[in-house]
Amino acid sequence: MNSVVRLILKSFLPGVLSFQAIAADNSIMWMPYDESTDLATLAAHENDSMHYSLLNSKVLDKNSLWEPYSRELDRFGAENYEALKPLILDRPISSIQNAVAAGLLTYEALTTFYIYRIREIESDDSRFINAVIALNPVAINRARMLDELRRQGRGVPADSIFGIPVLLKDNIGAAGMATSAGAIALQNNYTTNAFVTERLLENGAVILGKANLSEWAFFFCNDCPSGYSAMGGQTLNPYGRFEFGTGGSSSGSGAATAANYATVAIGSETSGSILSPASANSLVGLKPTTGTISRSGVVPISATLDTTGPMTRSVADAVILFNAMTGYDENDLAMPLLSADFALEYRTVDLTGKRLGVLESFADNMFYQSALGLLSENGATIVEVLLDYERSEGFSELLGGEMVRDLALYLESYSADEVQIDSIASLRAFNNSDMDTRAPYGQGLVDMMDALEFSAAELGSLADDLQSGARAALQQLFNESNLDVLLSINNRHAGVAALANFPALTIPMGYEASGRPIGLTLIAPSFREQDLIDIGARFEQLSAARKMHEQYQ
Numbered sequence: 001m002n003s004v005v006r007l008i009l010k011s012f013l014p015g016v017l018s019f020q021a022i023a024a025d026n027s028i029m030w031m032p033y034d035e036s037t038d039l040a041t042l043a044a045h046e047n048d049s050m051h052y053s054l055l056n057s058k059v060l061d062k063n064s065l066w067e068p069y070s071r072e073l074d075r076f077g078a079e080n081y082e083a084l085k086p087l088i089l090d091r092p093i094s095s096i097q098n099a100v101a102a103g104l105l106t107y108e109a110l111t112t113f114y115i116y117r118i119r120e121i122e123s124d125d126s127r128f129i130n131a132v133i134a135l136n137p138v139a140i141n142r143a144r145m146l147d148e149l150r151r152q153g154r155g156v157p158a159d160s161i162f163g164i165p166v167l168l169k170d171n172i173g174a175a176g177m178a179t180s181a182g183a184i185a186l187q188n189n190y191t192t193n194a195f196v197t198e199r200l201l202e203n204g205a206v207i208l209g210k211a212n213l214s215e216w217a218f219f220f221c222n223d224c225p226s227g228y229s230a231m232g233g234q235t236l237n238p239y240g241r242f243e244f245g246t247g248g249s250s251s252g253s254g255a256a257t258a259a260n261y262a263t264v265a266i267g268s269e270t271s272g273s274i275l276s277p278a279s280a281n282s283l284v285g286l287k288p289t290t291g292t293i294s295r296s297g298v299v300p301i302s303a304t305l306d307t308t309g310p311m312t313r314s315v316a317d318a319v320i321l322f323n324a325m326t327g328y329d330e331n332d333l334a335m336p337l338l339s340a341d342f343a344l345e346y347r348t349v350d351l352t353g354k355r356l357g358v359l360e361s362f363a364d365n366m367f368y369q370s371a372l373g374l375l376s377e378n379g380a381t382i383v384e385v386l387l388d389y390e391r392s393e394g395f396s397e398l399l400g401g402e403m404v405r406d407l408a409l410y411l412e413s414y415s416a417d418e419v420q421i422d423s424i425a426s427l428r429a430f431n432n433s434d435m436d437t438r439a440p441y442g443q444g445l446v447d448m449m450d451a452l453e454f455s456a457a458e459l460g461s462l463a464d465d466l467q468s469g470a471r472a473a474l475q476q477l478f479n480e481s482n483l484d485v486l487l488s489i490n491n492r493h494a495g496v497a498a499l500a501n502f503p504a505l506t507i508p509m510g511y512e513a514s515g516r517p518i519g520l521t522l523i524a525p526s527f528r529e530q531d532l533i534d535i536g537a538r539f540e541q542l543s544a545a546r547k548m549h550e551q552y553q
Contacts, residue, residue, distance in 0.1 A: 030062035030123045042242055049225055049245055056130065057233035058437050059184060065209075066119045068137040069112070073119060076112050081120070084113050089260050090548045092314050094158040096263065100150070107150075107163035110263075111143040111206055114165050118261050127551065129236040131256035133170045133229070134177040135209035143206050159316070159346070161324040162204030167265040169253050170210035170232070171217055172308065173197060173297035173414065181299040182215035182229025184438045185430050188418035194297025195332070196266070196308055196325045203324040208262050212252030217273060219249075219301050219399055222444035226276075227251035230438055237281060238552045244516050247280030247491070249273040253311045254281035259552045264321045268308045270301045270399065272494035278311050279490040279506045279519030282546050284536075285311045286318045287497070287504045289526045292342050293322075294329035297414055300406040302399050303334065304463050305498050313546065315507065315537040319346040322529075338527070348541070349534040352379035356535070357477065357486040359387060367509045368489055371520050374542050380535075383481050389473035389496055394462050400449040401459045424449045470499035475525070484531050488521040497523050505532040507539055508546035 099105040146163045156162045171181045173194035180186040212232030226248030227235030235251040237244045238259040250267025254277030257265045267274040269287045278285025290307045310321035328340035362368040421427045431438040506519040524531045
């Protein structure tokens with residue numbers, strides 16, 4: 001065993017300090033800086049969506065994120081951090097579990113590594129990405145406890161979430177941390193665990209913390225950039241902090257996973273909010289069928305469309321994380337009984353006979369065409385199809401009407417006593433009292449929602465109309481061409497897939513000349529996630545397209 005690694009292992013045996021103390025890293029701390037030069041650079045960007053008004057949050061002192069672990073971080077030190085990089089950075093769950101089994105790593109060291117890394121990068125004015133809103137104050141203690149269980153003989157397979165640090169998008173409830181949805185109105189929303197959080201804990205995961213997001217899951221303002229929240233600031237893309245947007249609304253989950261702030265992360269999607277940031281940050285993102293994973297304890301937009309899902313660096317890790325999240329929740333009315341034992345399998349499948357629908361609109365995209373060539377060379381049948389679909393009017397009104405209803409229900413059932421709002425109307429009034437801090441880009445969608453007057457019947461009819469149109473278009477396409485999956489790019493067809501309740505999986509496909517990541521996105525009929533995994537895993541193996549950005553190695 002490498003002597004440096006042996007030293008690390010000894011240092012993380014509970015209560016044992018058997019090596020010479022490493023100098024404390026007390027000099028590592030975050031300080032606010034003058035953003036004017038960076039904002040001026042962004043103001044000259046050719047893409048208006050990159051014209052940010054501010055970068056760091058006006059309310060978050062980043063030092064508060066890692067302050068609870070100051071003793072552990074000082075003890076850990078830069079030497080251990082560098083020594084552990086080969087075992088952790090960009091490694092899949094199976095590799096990490098094998099390292100633990102071989103005695104090269106502990107869950108405590110793994111968890112401490114990520115917190116140390118977050119502190120190192122977020123304290124650097126040239127590298128910070130504002131991907132994290134909160135860190136779990138008991139994460140290291142939990143990892144230490146899981147190490148002890150393993151030492152006592154607990155068997156842990158290589159495809160287990162046991163001991164693995166997971167970041168949650170900050171609209172997912174987790175005890176001990178506020179669930180803010182990025183909003184100052186929920187800054188003190190110290191609520192209980194969401195159902196999916198409980199499932200992760202039951203399966204042995206370490207909840208590392210909360211990832212930043214587009215505030216209120218990007219249904220808040222008309223002109224705000226994706227990845228901004230008042231609580232977390234502007235999330236930046238590790239593949240080009242001032243070049244590319246992060247996508248949203250699961251922006252922090254995407255950026256954090258790409259920058260190796262955690263092994264895996266969870267996002268949520270109403271329409272594109274997993275697929276967009278996953279593809280923008282060169283990740284695998286699975287938008288499941290609504291009804292396969294519980295939404296209880298998740299700050300909502302739409303009970304019709306919302307779902308949570310994995311955001312990972314590999315298809316295999318997406319399968320592991322998905323399986324650790326599933327389970328039947330009787331309180332989520334979207335869940336059929338089959339969700340009780342719904343699980344995915346990572347396996348190598350022959351592509352022969354698999355029928356892949358391809359769209360003429362991507363005929364000039366060299367990445368898409370290269371992917372088709374790779375898949376067809378390995379047995380897949382390429383079927384040219386035409387998607388005849390145009391979304392009916394009223395989508396924003398549907399989301400707005402459902403958020404008015406569903407947010408009020410969430411606040412009544414889950415919010416902490418300290419939360420001062422109970423409705424969209426009270427949220428609007430709360431923000432209006434201090435717009436510069438609470439809504440610097442305005443709150444146009446909140447204003448729109450506050451003016452809506454839908455009856456329950458009208459809202460249900462609107463949902464039925466929009467869903468039936470999307471479902472009919474995709475079902476006809478799949479049935480007439482006998483497709484296994486439809487191939488798209490990034491989140492281009494996220495809207496129709498969401499309304500039809502078709503699951504989707506995006507996988508890194510390469511990088512444009514500018515360095516911007518691009519993803520191949522697979523869409524399948526409801527509850528056919530296994531088809532996505534089988535074909536997606538094979539494409540991932542054949543293409544090996546994903547690369548870690550050199551600035552975050």
